[in-house]
Amino acid sequence: MGRADPVRTVGRPAAVHEAAGAYTRTAIVLHWVLVAVIFTQIGLGWYMTDLPLGPVRSPYFALHKSLGLTAALLVAARIAWRLTHPPPPLPSTVPPWQARLAHLNHALLYACMIVMPVAGYLSAEFYKYPTRFWGITLPRWGWENETLNALFSGIHRYTSYLFVALIAIHVAAALLHAWRREGVVSRILRPRRTRG
Numbered sequence: 001m002g003r004a005d006p007v008r009t010v011g012r013p014a015a016v017h018e019a020a021g022a023y024t025r026t027a028i029v030l031h032w033v034l035v036a037v038i039f040t041q042i043g044l045g046w047y048m049t050d051l052p053l054g055p056v057r058s059p060y061f062a063l064h065k066s067l068g069l070t071a072a073l074l075v076a077a078r079i080a081w082r083l084t085h086p087p088p089p090l091p092s093t094v095p096p097w098q099a100r101l102a103h104l105n106h107a108l109l110y111a112c113m114i115v116m117p118v119a120g121y122l123s124a125e126f127y128k129y130p131t132r133f134w135g136i137t138l139p140r141w142g143w144e145n146e147t148l149n150a151l152f153s154g155i156h157r158y159t160s161y162l163f164v165a166l167i168a169i170h171v172a173a174a175l176l177h178a179w180r181r182e183g184v185v186s187r188i189l190r191p192r193r194t195r196g
């Protein structure tokens, strides 16, 4: 763990002092549950689009749509939590330019987490079948339209490439911080002991 912010830690017991530079338990659980869901979604997306046209594809598409809409709900919860619980300041060992790049990477990751399910849902809404959410048919307001379907499918596909690139950079940066023992990775593994 890097040097903690003196303003935030003065007068607190040692255990709290050490854990002050960490995310909350809720932020950590949402981060890792979404990592699992997003990795599954990307794998499933690539796998299912390579399958031959016909009935063999439909269970995979149905699962991808339901899990993708579940991801949208988790992302909404995560953003709501993030807006009310600011992240801890980075350790002072991280240079300001790296902190700025990390901030940009996180902002773009959030943008992809929003665009992916929204574009997927819109693409499905302008296709011939209604969208189902874990077996429940959702009310349909879209109509069959090849142009709109192709537009949102294209956004879904090209955003997924950007998403994978951003995730690769994010993971590489995390591994670099772990190797340098800067205490950045432990922020998203061990929750802070303070409230909030």
Ligand code: HEM
Pocket: 038, 041, 042, 043, 044, 045, 046, 049, 061, 064, 065, 066, 067, 068, 069, 071, 072, 113, 116, 117, 118, 120, 121, 122, 123, 124, 131, 152, 153, 154, 156, 157, 160
């Ligand atoms: C975090 C959420 C999601 C991720 C990470 C994700 C990822 C992907 C990926 C990587 C592909 C393959 C793209 C390609 O190479 O063509 C794909 C395809 C697809 N996804 Fe998603 N997806 C998500 C959410 C959704 C949602 C919510 C829906 C619909 C309700 C959806 C519907 C589709 C459909 C229909 C395809 C087939 C290709 C197309 O028509 O665009 N996805 N997805």
Ligand code: HEM
Pocket: 031, 034, 035, 036, 038, 039, 082, 087, 090, 102, 106, 107, 109, 110, 113, 167, 170, 171, 174, 175, 184, 185, 186, 187, 188
């Ligand atoms: C689907 C893949 C992933 C996505 C979308 C993602 C997204 C994010 C976002 C948006 C943040 C910023 C949290 C905030 O301040 O609100 C974050 C933090 C973090 N993530 Fe990930 N993450 C992913 C995978 C991973 C993996 C695999 C690792 C570990 C190798 C990791 C390690 C971290 C660490 C260490 C932080 C804290 C960084 C800091 O304190 O500034 N992430 N992640």
